[in-house]
Amino acid sequence: MLCLVVVLPVLWILLVCLESEKPVIKADIPAVSMSIGASKNLPVAVSDGKRGLRKIRIVIEKDGKEIPLVDKEYQKAGFFSGGQNKEDLLNVLIEPAKMGLADGKAVLRMTVWDHSWQRWWNGNIATIEKEILIDTKRPEMDILSGIQNLNQGGSGIVIYRLSEPCEKNGVYAGGNFFPGYPGSFQDKNIYISFFALEYSKGPGTEIYAEAVDGAGNSIRRGFKVFIKEKKFKKDSINISDEFLNAKMPEFNPAVSQDSKTPLADKFLKVNRDLRAENYNRIKELVKGAEKSLLWEGVFVGFPNAKNMAGFADHRDYKYKGRYLDNQVHLGVDLASVANAPVPAANKGKVVFAGDLGIYGKTVLLDHGYGLFSMYSHLNSFDVREEQIVEKSGIIGRSGSTGLAAGDHLHFSMLVNNIFVNPLEWWDASWISNNVTGKIAAVKSGSN
Ligand SMILES: [Zn+2]
Structure with missing residues:
Protein backbone atom coordinates (compact mmCIF):
# COMPACT_ATOMS: atom_id res chain seq x y z
CA MET A 1 0.00 0.00 0.00
CA ASP A 135 9.97 42.58 -51.17
CA THR A 136 7.78 45.67 -51.05
CA LYS A 137 8.78 46.90 -54.51
CA ARG A 138 6.13 46.53 -57.18
CA PRO A 139 7.08 44.96 -60.50
CA GLU A 140 7.46 47.16 -63.56
CA MET A 141 5.49 46.50 -66.73
CA ASP A 142 6.12 48.00 -70.17
CA ILE A 143 3.50 47.55 -72.83
CA LEU A 144 5.40 46.78 -76.03
CA SER A 145 2.58 46.21 -78.50
CA GLY A 146 0.94 49.19 -80.20
CA ILE A 147 -2.63 50.33 -80.54
CA GLN A 148 -5.26 47.62 -80.25
CA ASN A 149 -8.29 47.64 -82.51
CA LEU A 150 -10.91 45.40 -81.01
CA ASN A 151 -14.27 44.23 -82.26
CA GLN A 152 -17.15 43.40 -79.99
CA GLY A 153 -16.93 39.61 -79.72
CA GLY A 154 -13.38 39.74 -81.09
CA SER A 155 -9.85 38.84 -80.01
CA GLY A 156 -6.88 40.99 -79.08
CA ILE A 157 -3.22 40.65 -78.18
CA VAL A 158 -1.00 42.53 -75.77
CA ILE A 159 2.75 42.08 -75.48
CA TYR A 160 4.54 43.35 -72.37
CA ARG A 161 7.83 43.13 -70.52
CA LEU A 162 8.00 42.52 -66.78
CA SER A 163 10.87 43.62 -64.54
CA GLU A 164 10.69 40.43 -62.48
CA PRO A 165 8.95 37.05 -62.65
CA CYS A 166 5.31 37.42 -61.62
CA GLU A 167 3.18 34.47 -60.57
CA LYS A 168 0.08 36.00 -62.11
CA ASN A 169 0.11 38.26 -65.12
CA GLY A 170 -2.21 38.91 -67.99
CA VAL A 171 -5.05 41.03 -69.26
CA TYR A 172 -8.40 41.83 -67.71
CA ALA A 173 -11.08 42.62 -70.28
CA GLY A 174 -14.52 43.39 -68.94
CA GLY A 175 -13.72 41.45 -65.77
CA ASN A 176 -12.48 38.32 -67.56
CA PHE A 177 -8.85 37.34 -66.97
CA PHE A 178 -6.54 36.16 -69.76
CA PRO A 179 -3.09 34.96 -68.65
CA GLY A 180 0.13 36.00 -70.36
CA TYR A 181 2.66 33.47 -71.66
CA PRO A 182 6.44 33.85 -71.91
CA GLY A 183 8.65 32.07 -74.40
CA SER A 184 7.99 33.75 -77.74
CA PHE A 185 10.92 36.14 -77.43
CA GLN A 186 14.61 35.87 -76.58
CA ASP A 187 13.93 38.07 -73.57
CA LYS A 188 12.23 35.68 -71.14
CA ASN A 189 10.56 38.61 -69.40
CA ILE A 190 8.41 39.38 -72.44
CA TYR A 191 4.90 37.92 -72.36
CA ILE A 192 2.02 37.58 -74.81
CA SER A 193 -1.57 37.67 -73.67
CA PHE A 194 -4.37 36.84 -76.07
CA PHE A 195 -7.59 38.27 -74.77
CA ALA A 196 -11.23 38.45 -75.82
CA LEU A 197 -13.96 41.03 -75.64
CA GLU A 198 -17.25 39.27 -75.00
CA TYR A 199 -19.92 39.81 -77.67
CA SER A 200 -22.08 41.47 -75.00
CA LYS A 201 -19.45 44.08 -74.08
CA GLY A 202 -18.97 47.15 -76.24
CA PRO A 203 -17.07 50.44 -76.22
CA GLY A 204 -16.24 51.63 -72.72
CA THR A 205 -15.31 48.18 -71.44
CA GLU A 206 -12.41 48.36 -69.00
CA ILE A 207 -9.31 46.58 -70.34
CA TYR A 208 -5.86 46.60 -68.74
CA ALA A 209 -2.82 44.43 -68.12
CA GLU A 210 -1.83 43.41 -64.61
CA ALA A 211 1.04 41.57 -62.96
CA VAL A 212 1.39 40.40 -59.37
CA ASP A 213 4.74 39.24 -57.98
CA GLY A 214 5.32 36.48 -55.44
CA ALA A 215 5.11 38.96 -52.56
CA GLY A 216 1.73 40.23 -53.74
CA ASN A 217 2.97 43.55 -55.13
CA SER A 218 1.03 44.44 -58.25
CA ILE A 219 1.17 46.72 -61.23
CA ARG A 220 -1.54 47.69 -63.70
CA ARG A 221 -1.05 49.22 -67.10
CA GLY A 222 -3.58 50.50 -69.55
CA PHE A 223 -3.05 50.65 -73.29
CA LYS A 224 -4.78 52.22 -76.25
CA VAL A 225 -7.79 50.19 -77.33
CA PHE A 226 -10.33 51.16 -79.92
CA ILE A 227 -13.46 49.10 -79.51
CA LYS A 228 -15.69 48.78 -82.53
CA GLU A 229 -19.34 48.29 -81.76
CA LYS A 230 -20.98 45.46 -83.64
CA LYS A 231 -24.63 44.90 -84.33
CA PHE A 232 -25.50 41.23 -84.22
CA LYS A 233 -28.07 39.52 -86.39
CA LYS A 234 -31.46 38.71 -84.93
CA ASP A 235 -32.87 35.39 -85.98
CA SER A 236 -36.06 33.53 -85.30
CA ILE A 237 -36.18 29.74 -85.18
CA ASN A 238 -39.40 27.77 -85.31
CA ILE A 239 -39.29 24.59 -83.28
CA SER A 240 -41.55 21.92 -84.75
CA ASP A 241 -42.98 18.83 -83.08
CA GLU A 242 -41.18 16.74 -85.71
CA PHE A 243 -37.83 18.25 -84.70
CA LEU A 244 -38.57 17.73 -81.02
CA ASN A 245 -39.68 14.15 -81.58
CA ALA A 246 -36.55 13.43 -83.56
CA LYS A 247 -34.15 15.13 -81.15
CA MET A 248 -35.33 15.02 -77.56
CA PRO A 249 -34.72 11.29 -76.97
CA GLU A 250 -31.00 11.93 -77.59
CA PHE A 251 -30.87 14.05 -74.43
CA ASN A 252 -31.67 11.26 -72.08
CA PRO A 253 -30.95 11.56 -69.14
CA ALA A 254 -30.50 15.34 -69.37
CA VAL A 255 -34.26 15.68 -69.82
CA SER A 256 -37.05 13.75 -68.25
CA GLN A 257 -38.07 10.92 -70.56
CA ASP A 258 -41.57 10.57 -69.17
CA SER A 259 -44.42 10.97 -71.62
CA LYS A 260 -46.22 13.57 -69.51
CA THR A 261 -43.65 16.38 -69.80
CA PRO A 262 -44.55 18.42 -72.88
CA LEU A 263 -41.92 18.31 -75.62
CA ALA A 264 -41.55 22.10 -75.50
CA ASP A 265 -40.64 21.90 -71.80
CA LYS A 266 -38.06 19.24 -72.56
CA PHE A 267 -36.63 21.48 -75.27
CA LEU A 268 -36.36 24.40 -72.83
CA LYS A 269 -34.45 22.22 -70.39
CA VAL A 270 -31.98 21.26 -73.10
CA ASN A 271 -31.68 24.70 -74.67
CA ARG A 272 -31.17 26.50 -71.34
CA ASP A 273 -29.96 24.19 -68.60
CA LEU A 274 -27.99 21.69 -70.65
CA ARG A 275 -26.45 24.55 -72.68
CA ALA A 276 -25.27 26.21 -69.45
CA GLU A 277 -24.01 22.89 -68.10
CA ASN A 278 -22.10 22.25 -71.33
CA TYR A 279 -20.49 25.69 -71.12
CA ASN A 280 -19.35 24.91 -67.58
CA ARG A 281 -17.73 21.75 -68.92
CA ILE A 282 -15.98 23.75 -71.65
CA LYS A 283 -14.70 26.19 -69.02
CA GLU A 284 -13.15 23.24 -67.18
CA LEU A 285 -11.66 21.79 -70.38
CA VAL A 286 -9.87 25.01 -71.36
CA LYS A 287 -8.13 25.31 -68.01
CA GLY A 288 -4.41 24.59 -68.13
CA ALA A 289 -3.98 25.64 -71.75
CA GLU A 290 -0.85 24.64 -73.66
CA LYS A 291 2.04 26.94 -72.76
CA SER A 292 3.53 26.96 -76.25
CA LEU A 293 2.15 28.48 -79.40
CA LEU A 294 1.19 25.52 -81.60
CA TRP A 295 -0.63 27.30 -84.39
CA GLU A 296 0.79 29.15 -87.34
CA GLY A 297 -0.72 31.40 -90.00
CA VAL A 298 -4.34 31.74 -90.95
CA PHE A 299 -6.95 29.31 -89.58
CA VAL A 300 -8.71 27.18 -92.15
CA GLY A 301 -12.47 26.84 -92.44
CA PHE A 302 -14.71 24.05 -93.68
CA PRO A 303 -14.08 23.57 -97.42
CA ASN A 304 -16.95 24.10 -99.91
CA ALA A 305 -19.28 25.05 -97.12
CA LYS A 306 -22.08 27.56 -96.97
CA ASN A 307 -22.29 29.88 -94.01
CA MET A 308 -25.68 29.13 -92.42
CA ALA A 309 -25.51 31.12 -89.19
CA GLY A 310 -23.09 33.64 -87.79
CA PHE A 311 -21.30 34.36 -84.54
CA ALA A 312 -23.44 35.94 -81.82
CA ASP A 313 -26.67 35.72 -83.84
CA HIS A 314 -29.40 36.48 -81.33
CA ARG A 315 -31.98 33.76 -81.70
CA ASP A 316 -35.59 33.73 -80.65
CA TYR A 317 -37.07 30.25 -80.43
CA LYS A 318 -40.75 29.89 -81.26
CA TYR A 319 -43.07 26.95 -80.84
CA LYS A 320 -46.47 26.87 -82.50
CA GLY A 321 -46.20 30.59 -83.10
CA ARG A 322 -45.45 31.62 -79.54
CA TYR A 323 -42.17 32.76 -78.01
CA LEU A 324 -40.34 30.01 -76.14
CA ASP A 325 -36.75 31.04 -75.47
CA ASN A 326 -33.81 33.17 -76.61
CA GLN A 327 -30.14 32.25 -76.84
CA VAL A 328 -27.01 33.63 -78.48
CA HIS A 329 -25.28 31.48 -81.09
CA LEU A 330 -21.61 31.54 -80.13
CA GLY A 331 -20.15 29.91 -83.23
CA VAL A 332 -20.51 29.75 -86.99
CA ASP A 333 -22.68 27.16 -88.75
CA LEU A 334 -21.16 25.76 -91.93
CA ALA A 335 -22.93 23.30 -94.17
CA SER A 336 -21.29 21.19 -96.84
CA VAL A 337 -22.39 17.77 -98.05
CA ALA A 338 -23.48 15.25 -95.41
CA ASN A 339 -20.71 13.38 -93.62
CA ALA A 340 -18.07 15.72 -95.02
CA PRO A 341 -14.49 15.47 -93.70
CA VAL A 342 -13.79 18.19 -91.13
CA PRO A 343 -10.25 19.63 -91.05
CA ALA A 344 -8.46 21.00 -87.99
CA ALA A 345 -8.41 24.80 -88.33
CA ASN A 346 -4.79 24.86 -87.25
CA LYS A 347 -2.21 22.77 -85.44
CA GLY A 348 -3.38 21.90 -81.94
CA LYS A 349 -3.72 19.36 -79.18
CA VAL A 350 -6.98 17.46 -78.72
CA VAL A 351 -8.28 18.26 -75.24
CA PHE A 352 -11.70 16.73 -75.75
CA ALA A 353 -13.25 14.26 -78.19
CA GLY A 354 -16.63 13.00 -77.09
CA ASP A 355 -20.28 13.80 -76.49
CA LEU A 356 -21.01 17.30 -75.26
CA GLY A 357 -24.75 17.67 -74.77
CA ILE A 358 -26.31 20.20 -77.13
CA TYR A 359 -23.10 20.22 -79.18
CA GLY A 360 -23.33 16.49 -79.85
CA LYS A 361 -20.11 14.72 -80.84
CA THR A 362 -17.47 17.39 -80.36
CA VAL A 363 -13.72 17.87 -80.74
CA LEU A 364 -11.96 20.65 -78.85
CA LEU A 365 -8.44 21.67 -79.92
CA ASP A 366 -5.95 23.62 -77.81
CA HIS A 367 -3.74 25.82 -80.03
CA GLY A 368 -1.70 27.21 -77.16
CA TYR A 369 -1.63 30.51 -75.24
CA GLY A 370 -5.34 30.12 -74.44
CA LEU A 371 -6.62 29.82 -78.01
CA PHE A 372 -9.06 26.96 -78.73
CA SER A 373 -11.21 25.77 -81.64
CA MET A 374 -14.28 23.57 -81.28
CA TYR A 375 -16.04 21.35 -83.84
CA SER A 376 -19.57 20.26 -83.03
CA HIS A 377 -22.54 18.14 -84.23
CA LEU A 378 -20.02 15.69 -85.75
CA ASN A 379 -21.22 12.36 -87.03
CA SER A 380 -17.91 10.81 -85.97
CA PHE A 381 -14.42 11.80 -84.90
CA ASP A 382 -11.06 10.20 -85.68
CA VAL A 383 -8.89 11.71 -82.96
CA ARG A 384 -8.22 10.94 -79.33
CA GLU A 385 -7.49 13.21 -76.41
CA GLU A 386 -3.85 14.38 -76.04
CA GLN A 387 -3.22 13.77 -79.75
CA ILE A 388 -1.50 16.56 -81.71
CA VAL A 389 -3.23 17.29 -85.01
CA GLU A 390 -1.72 19.25 -87.86
CA LYS A 391 -3.41 22.12 -89.62
CA SER A 392 -5.98 20.74 -92.12
CA GLY A 393 -5.62 17.23 -90.69
CA ILE A 394 -9.03 15.49 -90.75
CA ILE A 395 -10.43 15.21 -87.25
CA GLY A 396 -13.86 13.79 -88.05
CA ARG A 397 -16.97 13.96 -90.24
CA SER A 398 -19.84 16.42 -90.13
CA GLY A 399 -23.24 15.33 -88.86
CA SER A 400 -26.25 16.47 -86.89
CA THR A 401 -25.62 15.06 -83.40
CA GLY A 402 -26.77 17.21 -80.50
CA LEU A 403 -29.20 20.08 -80.96
CA ALA A 404 -28.89 20.26 -84.78
CA ALA A 405 -31.65 19.98 -87.33
CA GLY A 406 -29.49 19.05 -90.30
CA ASP A 407 -25.94 18.01 -91.20
CA HIS A 408 -23.59 20.94 -90.56
CA LEU A 409 -20.47 21.91 -88.65
CA HIS A 410 -20.86 24.24 -85.71
CA PHE A 411 -17.42 25.83 -85.48
CA SER A 412 -16.44 27.93 -82.48
CA MET A 413 -13.30 29.54 -81.21
CA LEU A 414 -12.43 30.53 -77.69
CA VAL A 415 -9.80 32.67 -76.06
CA ASN A 416 -9.53 31.16 -72.62
CA ASN A 417 -13.17 30.50 -71.77
CA ILE A 418 -14.73 33.26 -73.87
CA PHE A 419 -16.23 32.46 -77.27
CA VAL A 420 -14.89 34.76 -79.97
CA ASN A 421 -15.76 35.45 -83.58
CA PRO A 422 -13.92 32.88 -85.76
CA LEU A 423 -14.08 35.18 -88.80
CA GLU A 424 -11.07 37.12 -87.50
CA TRP A 425 -8.94 33.99 -87.25
CA TRP A 426 -9.90 32.97 -90.80
CA ASP A 427 -8.75 36.35 -92.10
CA ALA A 428 -5.06 36.45 -93.10
CA SER A 429 -4.87 40.24 -92.99
CA TRP A 430 -6.53 40.40 -89.57
CA ILE A 431 -3.95 37.91 -88.25
CA SER A 432 -1.08 39.80 -89.79
CA ASN A 433 -2.28 43.20 -88.53
CA ASN A 434 -3.32 42.07 -85.09
CA VAL A 435 -1.15 39.12 -84.17
CA THR A 436 1.89 38.18 -86.24
CA GLY A 437 2.64 41.80 -87.20
CA LYS A 438 2.64 42.84 -83.56
CA ILE A 439 4.89 39.97 -82.51
CA ALA A 440 7.29 40.74 -85.38
CA ALA A 441 7.35 44.44 -84.47
CA VAL A 442 8.35 43.64 -80.90
CA LYS A 443 11.01 41.20 -82.15
CA SER A 444 12.53 43.83 -84.44
CA GLY A 445 12.31 46.42 -81.68
CA SER A 446 10.29 48.86 -83.78
CA ASN A 447 7.68 49.36 -81.10
ZN1 LIG B 1 -24.42 26.32 -84.54
Missing part, protein backbone atom coordinates in the same frame (compact mmCIF):
# COMPACT_ATOMS: atom_id res chain seq x y z
CA LEU A 2 2.72 2.42 1.02
CA CYS A 3 4.51 1.33 -2.07
CA LEU A 4 1.62 2.45 -4.29
CA VAL A 5 1.41 5.81 -2.54
CA VAL A 6 4.96 6.49 -3.62
CA VAL A 7 4.96 4.75 -6.98
CA LEU A 8 1.78 6.25 -8.42
CA PRO A 9 2.74 9.92 -7.95
CA VAL A 10 6.21 9.17 -9.27
CA LEU A 11 4.73 7.46 -12.30
CA TRP A 12 2.33 10.36 -12.75
CA ILE A 13 5.16 12.87 -12.62
CA LEU A 14 7.25 10.84 -15.06
CA LEU A 15 4.52 10.10 -17.57
CA VAL A 16 2.30 13.16 -17.34
CA CYS A 17 4.24 16.09 -15.94
CA LEU A 18 7.49 15.12 -17.63
CA GLU A 19 5.96 14.10 -20.96
CA SER A 20 8.40 14.70 -23.80
CA GLU A 21 6.03 15.25 -26.70
CA LYS A 22 6.77 18.49 -28.53
CA PRO A 23 4.07 21.04 -29.31
CA VAL A 24 2.99 21.35 -32.95
CA ILE A 25 3.19 24.46 -35.15
CA LYS A 26 1.26 24.61 -38.39
CA ALA A 27 1.60 27.54 -40.76
CA ASP A 28 0.98 27.89 -44.46
CA ILE A 29 4.62 28.40 -45.42
CA PRO A 30 5.67 27.46 -48.96
CA ALA A 31 8.42 24.85 -49.19
CA VAL A 32 10.58 26.89 -51.56
CA SER A 33 10.75 30.58 -50.82
CA MET A 34 8.39 32.89 -49.03
CA SER A 35 8.07 36.50 -50.12
CA ILE A 36 6.42 39.16 -48.04
CA GLY A 37 5.08 42.31 -49.68
CA ALA A 38 3.45 45.40 -48.20
CA SER A 39 1.47 43.26 -45.81
CA LYS A 40 0.93 39.60 -45.18
CA ASN A 41 -1.47 37.81 -42.93
CA LEU A 42 -0.06 34.48 -41.82
CA PRO A 43 -2.39 32.16 -39.94
CA VAL A 44 -0.47 30.03 -37.44
CA ALA A 45 -2.05 27.10 -35.61
CA VAL A 46 -0.30 25.84 -32.48
CA SER A 47 -1.27 22.88 -30.36
CA ASP A 48 -0.02 20.63 -27.59
CA GLY A 49 -2.13 17.57 -26.97
CA LYS A 50 -0.55 16.55 -23.63
CA ARG A 51 0.38 19.24 -21.04
CA GLY A 52 -0.95 22.12 -23.14
CA LEU A 53 0.57 25.31 -24.51
CA ARG A 54 2.85 27.48 -22.38
CA LYS A 55 4.21 30.16 -24.66
CA ILE A 56 4.60 31.18 -28.32
CA ARG A 57 7.07 33.60 -29.71
CA ILE A 58 7.27 34.63 -33.37
CA VAL A 59 10.02 36.95 -34.53
CA ILE A 60 11.60 38.21 -37.71
CA GLU A 61 15.36 38.46 -37.60
CA LYS A 62 16.93 40.84 -40.05
CA ASP A 63 20.37 42.46 -40.15
CA GLY A 64 21.11 41.18 -36.64
CA LYS A 65 17.96 42.73 -35.20
CA GLU A 66 15.04 40.79 -33.81
CA ILE A 67 11.54 42.17 -34.34
CA PRO A 68 8.88 40.42 -32.23
CA LEU A 69 5.59 39.69 -33.95
CA VAL A 70 3.96 37.51 -31.29
CA ASP A 71 4.79 37.01 -27.60
CA LYS A 72 2.00 35.17 -25.92
CA GLU A 73 1.84 33.17 -22.67
CA TYR A 74 -0.81 30.60 -21.83
CA GLN A 75 -1.88 30.12 -18.22
CA LYS A 76 -1.66 26.93 -16.23
CA ALA A 77 -4.75 25.53 -14.57
CA GLY A 78 -2.87 24.88 -11.26
CA PHE A 79 0.59 23.98 -9.95
CA PHE A 80 0.27 20.29 -10.75
CA SER A 81 -2.06 20.59 -13.70
CA GLY A 82 -1.11 21.41 -17.30
CA GLY A 83 -1.94 24.43 -19.41
CA GLN A 84 -5.46 25.69 -19.92
CA ASN A 85 -5.00 25.82 -23.69
CA LYS A 86 -4.36 22.76 -25.81
CA GLU A 87 -4.56 24.72 -29.08
CA ASP A 88 -4.65 28.23 -30.45
CA LEU A 89 -5.00 29.92 -33.82
CA LEU A 90 -3.15 33.18 -34.36
CA ASN A 91 -3.37 35.60 -37.24
CA VAL A 92 0.08 37.06 -37.60
CA LEU A 93 0.11 40.32 -39.50
CA ILE A 94 3.45 41.20 -41.08
CA GLU A 95 3.77 44.80 -42.27
CA PRO A 96 7.44 45.47 -43.13
CA ALA A 97 7.13 49.26 -43.53
CA LYS A 98 5.42 49.71 -40.15
CA MET A 99 7.93 47.39 -38.50
CA GLY A 100 10.89 49.24 -39.93
CA LEU A 101 11.97 46.26 -42.05
CA ALA A 102 13.83 47.08 -45.25
CA ASP A 103 13.63 44.90 -48.37
CA GLY A 104 15.91 41.88 -48.41
CA LYS A 105 16.45 38.47 -46.85
CA ALA A 106 15.31 37.80 -43.30
CA VAL A 107 14.48 34.87 -41.04
CA LEU A 108 11.05 34.12 -39.65
CA ARG A 109 11.27 32.12 -36.40
CA MET A 110 8.36 30.58 -34.56
CA THR A 111 8.93 28.92 -31.18
CA VAL A 112 6.38 27.20 -28.97
CA TRP A 113 6.80 25.83 -25.44
CA ASP A 114 4.48 23.48 -23.58
CA HIS A 115 3.70 23.02 -19.88
CA SER A 116 5.69 19.83 -19.48
CA TRP A 117 8.24 19.71 -16.63
CA GLN A 118 10.91 18.76 -19.13
CA ARG A 119 14.14 20.76 -19.22
CA TRP A 120 13.73 21.93 -15.58
CA TRP A 121 10.19 23.18 -15.96
CA ASN A 122 10.92 25.00 -19.26
CA GLY A 123 8.82 22.61 -21.30
CA ASN A 124 9.26 20.90 -24.65
CA ILE A 125 10.09 23.23 -27.50
CA ALA A 126 9.14 23.22 -31.17
CA THR A 127 10.71 25.67 -33.60
CA ILE A 128 10.16 26.52 -37.25
CA GLU A 129 12.73 28.68 -38.94
CA LYS A 130 12.22 29.94 -42.47
CA GLU A 131 14.26 32.22 -44.65
CA ILE A 132 11.97 34.88 -46.11
CA LEU A 133 12.34 37.64 -48.63
CA ILE A 134 10.90 41.02 -47.86
